[in-house]
Amino acid sequence: MTELMIRGRIVSASVALDDGVVMISGDRIEAVRSFAQWRAAHRDLPEPPFSGTVLPGLVDIHNHGGFGYRFDTVDGAHARTAARSHQAHGSTTVVASVVTGPAEEMVAQTAALRELAEEGVLGGVHVEGPFLSEARCGAQDPRFLCDPDPGLTDRLLAAGGGHLRAMTLAPERPGYAAVARRLADNGVVVALGHSDTDYASFRNALRPNGSASVVTHLANGMPPLHHRHPGPVAAALVAAAAGDAIVELIGDGVHVDPGFAALVFAAAPGRVALVTDAMQAAGLGDGEYQLGPQPVTVREGVARVAGGSIAGGVSTLLECLARAVRESGVPLRDAVLAATSVPAAALGLDDVGDLRPGQFADILTVSDNLHLRGVLRRGQWLR
Numbered sequence: 506m507t508e509l510m511i512r513g514r515i516v517s518a519s520v521a522l523d524d525g526v527v528m529i530s531g532d533r534i535e536a537v538r539s540f541a542q543w544r545a546a547h548r549d550l551p552e553p554p555f556s557g558t559v560l561p562g563l564v565d566i567h568n569h570g571g572f573g574y575r576f577d578t579v580d581g582a583h584a585r586t587a588a589r590s591h592q593a594h595g596s597t598t599v600v601a602s603v604v605t606g607p608a609e610e611m612v613a614q615t616a617a618l619r620e621l622a623e624e625g626v627l628g629g630v631h632v633e634g635p636f637l638s639e640a641r642c643g644a645q646d647p648r649f650l651c652d653p654d655p656g657l658t659d660r661l662l663a664a665g666g667g668h669l670r671a672m673t674l675a676p677e678r679p680g681y682a683a684v685a686r687r688l689a690d691n692g693v694v695v696a697l698g699h700s701d702t703d704y705a706s707f708r709n710a711l712r713p714n715g716s717a718s719v720v721t722h723l724a725n726g727m728p729p730l731h732h733r734h735p736g737p738v739a740a741a742l743v744a745a746a747a748g749d750a751i752v753e754l755i756g757d758g759v760h761v762d763p764g765f766a767a768l769v770f771a772a773a774p775g776r777v778a779l780v781t782d783a784m785q786a787a788g789l790g791d792g793e794y795q796l797g798p799q800p801v802t803v804r805e806g807v808a809r810v811a812g813g814s815i816a817g818g819v820s821t822l823l824e825c826l827a828r829a830v831r832e833s834g835v836p837l838r839d840a841v842l843a844a845t846s847v848p849a850a851a852l853g854l855d856d857v858g859d860l861r862p863g864q865f866a867d868i869l870t871v872s873d874n875l876h877l878r879g880v881l882r883r884g885q886w887l888r
Contacts, residue, residue, distance in 0.1 A: 507535055509884065510543075511868055512552075513559035516838055517860040518846035526553060529866040532884040537860055557878055561845040562597025562867025563822045564858050566671070567631060567722065567753055567780035569602045569796060571787030571821075576601035577797050579610075579617045588626050590788065595823040596781075597867035597882045598628040598849070598857045600670055604797035605634030605645040608657050615664040622668035625883070628854055629670030632661055633721065636684065637699035638675040643726045644809075644816035645699060646798045653684035662691050669693050670852045673721040676710035677702035689716040694852055696753075699726035700737050708740035712749040719851050720745070722782055723752040723769060725760050725815070745773035751851040753780045754843070756825030757818045759807055763832035770835050770843070778848035779825050779840070784808060784817030827875040 507528045515525040515537065524540040544552070570576045574587035584601065591599050601618045603611055611632065621627045634645050636653040653674060662669060671694040674681055685695045697710055698721025711717045720741040724730070730738040744750035754769055755761060756779045761769075770777055781787065785794040786803045794801045794808065801808050801816040808816040820828075822844055829840040849858025856865045866884040871877055880887040 506530060509866075510553040511556055511559055511870065511881070512540060512554065513556040513870060515559045515860060516841050517561050518842055519859050519861040521838060524555070525559070527559060527860055527868060529884055532866055534860060534862055534864050534866050536862055556870040558871045558873065558875075559860070560841055560869045560871060561858055561860050562865075562869060562880070562882060563595050563826070563844045564598040564628070564848040564854060565591065565596040565781055565783070565822045566600040566628075566778060566848045566852050567602055567782050568596070568599050569604055569782065569784045569817055571783045571785065573785060573789060575785045575795065576618060577604050577606065577614055579613045581617055581620060584618060584621055585626055588621065591783070591821065592882055593880060593887045594788065594821045595869050595877055595880055596821065597880065598854060600628045600631050600852060602631040602633050605637065605649050606797045607649055608635070608660075611635065612660050612664045615661055615669065619664060619666045619668045623666070627668075628857070629668045629852065630665050631671040631673070632669065633673045634699070636674045636678055636681070637726075638677065638701045640701040641675070641699045641726045641728070643699060643814045644796055644799065644801070649798070652678045653680035655680075655684060655687060658684050658687055662688075662693070667692075671696050671719060673698040675700040675702070676706060676715070676717070681710070685710070685716040694719055696721045697737070697741075698722060701728060702737060704735045704737070704740045707737040708744060711740070711744040718750055720750055720752040722755050722760065722780065724765065725755060742769065742772045745776035748776070751776050751778050751847060753778050755780055755782045755818055756829050757781065757820040758828050758832060760815060760818065763828070766829060767833040767835065770829070770833065770839060774839070775842065775847065777843045778851050779822060779829060779843040780848070781820055781822050781825060782818045783820070787819045788821060789819070823869070823871070823875065823877055830875065
């Protein structure tokens with residue numbers, strides 16, 4: 506029985522309606538109809554108010570924390586608050602990212618986050634490192650980087666308990682192929698990132714020849730795109746255009762220029778996943794913060810470790826979506842899909858990312874300029 510109805514301009518992967526109604530029963534979507542269809546079938550009911558633009562709840566698959574809280578922790582309450590804070594700002598599904606640190610800490614953090622994933626607070630866990638390139642470590646602490654280790658991989662798999670959704674590796678490190686196969690065999694998405702390899706090696710590690718299907722924060726943590734040394738950036742775009750990979754794009758206007766973002770959307774339509782790469786300072790102001798073992802300073806909205814590398818993002822995913830539309834000229838529906846159905850598909854999150862019957866009732870209402878009005882998660886209003 507329908508318990509809630511949300512009316513507005515609907516923009517999602519499955520349906521686009523200038524005036525539609527989403528019908529909700531419990532924590533699931535029951536139906537989506539045009540308002541004319543709804544009115545014809547419910548002549549005895551009062552019209553639901555028009556709520557503006559209605560979007561699926563956003564899906565952030567690369568997030569280290571925010572609003573003063575972190576996911577690189579064994580404190581479940583701390584991580585829970587990070588997740589709930591992002592959910593209240595529109596990212597109704599958050600995959601928590603563990604940053605490179607001592608192996609024991611990474612395993613313990615993964616186990617703590619698994620418990621939240623089991624409760625449904627998190628969409629899963631993403632482990633970024635430690636099998637990454639020192640030359641392109643960015644804000645990953647180089648003291649703890651190492652070659653892919655099957656033993657540590659097995660410990661992380663066990664700690665994740667089936668909720669380890671993705672792991673980022675550099676394909677040039679010795680032992681990569683064996684670990685990538687082990688991850689894929691266990692249902693974990695292999696993501697390539699923080700890599701200093703060449704075009705051919707990066708392309709061959711992506712499907713259909715390799716195991717990897719996601720590229721971690723395209724252009725960050727890899728050599729710049731150059732016409733005589735195309736490198737990982739070109740390889741990732743070619744793979745995405747061929748349907749072999751999905752590329753993450755940090756849409757905060759800091760990690761990549763809006764013009765580059767426009768290029769990526771044009772080169773790989775339907776294969777771009779907007780992410781925040783958010784860290785503890787997301788949603789807050791300038792100041793001193795932490796990312797894994799390293800202190801981070803945020804000045805004028807840019808987070809950096811002591812060595813100068815950018816250290817994650819400080820924006821919400823809705824802000825990234827709006828920026829893609831406003832500054833990069835990305836059509837609204839393309840930007841919405843990049844923050845909903847594309848990232849959900851990238852990590853096999855089947856119950857979120859769209860507005861269709863059977864999906865979780867995760868819904869945003871926003872104004873014409875994409876300012877947040879309301880957040881519904883699992884059929885409950887968060888704001």
